[in-house]
Amino acid sequence: MTLLILGILLWVAGHFFKRALPGLHDSLGPAAKGVSAVVILAGVVLMVIGYRGAYTDLAFVPPSWGIHLNNLLMLLAVYLYAASGTKARLATRMRHPQLTAVKTWAVAHLLVNGDWASVVLFGSLLAWAVAEVIVINRSNRDWTPPEWGGRTAEIRALAGTAIVFAVIAGIHAWLGYWPFPG
Structure with missing residues (x-):
């Protein structure tokens, strides 16, 4: 369940990055979209692995x-x-x-x-x-x-x-x- 929750947190962080940390987001310029995409993709991978491995x-x-x-x-x-x-x-x-x-x-x-x-x-x-x-x-x-x-x-x-x-x-x-x- 830990990987599932970590994946969800990464998903949320990646999607709220622009609004939660606008200064950092803007300082990264075009790379900000790439950072968000990598964080979101990592979140999806962890959600899938965590969900498939969770017995509850x-x-x-x-x-x-x-x-x-x-x-x-x-x-x-x-x-x-x-x-x-x-x-x-x-x-x-x-x-x-x-x-x-x-x-x-x-x-x-x-x-x-x-x-x-x-x-x-x-x-x-x-x-x-x-x-x-x-x-x-x-x-x-x-x-x-x-x-x-x-x-x-x-x-x-x-x-x-x-x-x-x-x-x-x-x-x-x-x-x-x-x-x-x-």
């Missing part, structure tokens, strides 16, 4: 219907993330589609994973995404919605969602976590 008791028994809602929420999460990159209509109507995707992803995974390692991982990333939205909104109150990318953006977002969802499901199956009922 159940915090709660997930509901039997949770897997169905999980898959529906995961489709939504992947779509939100894809829509933000393509400027699909939904992404032009919400300020933080990627962070909303992370929050949706975290809630979806809490529905199907009742062990303490999952509660720590997904609960922490949910809390981070909520905090990130609050910090961004407070530091930059003005928001101009991006222009809609047209029908092409919608098609790309839907195609990207289908491909990425299939890849995610394949990776889960490869790791031994069958993501579908039955």
Whole structure:
């Protein structure tokens, strides 16, 4: 569990670096993005290793219907993330589609994973995404919605969602976590 928690802390530190230490961030110039990326990547690696190695008791028994809602929420999460990159209509109507995707992803995974390692991982990333939205909104109150990318953006977002969802499901199956009922 120690590696998992360290990974979460690195993830949060890498994402808040610019706002928590603006002087240091600015003094690094263009290298600041690289430093943040390395810290975040190290956090992801430690989270994966820590999560896979953590054996913990159940915090709660997930509901039997949770897997169905999980898959529906995961489709939504992947779509939100894809829509933000393509400027699909939904992404032009919400300020933080990627962070909303992370929050949706975290809630979806809490529905199907009742062990303490999952509660720590997904609960922490949910809390981070909520905090990130609050910090961004407070530091930059003005928001101009991006222009809609047209029908092409919608098609790309839907195609990207289908491909990425299939890849995610394949990776889960490869790791031994069958993501579908039955």
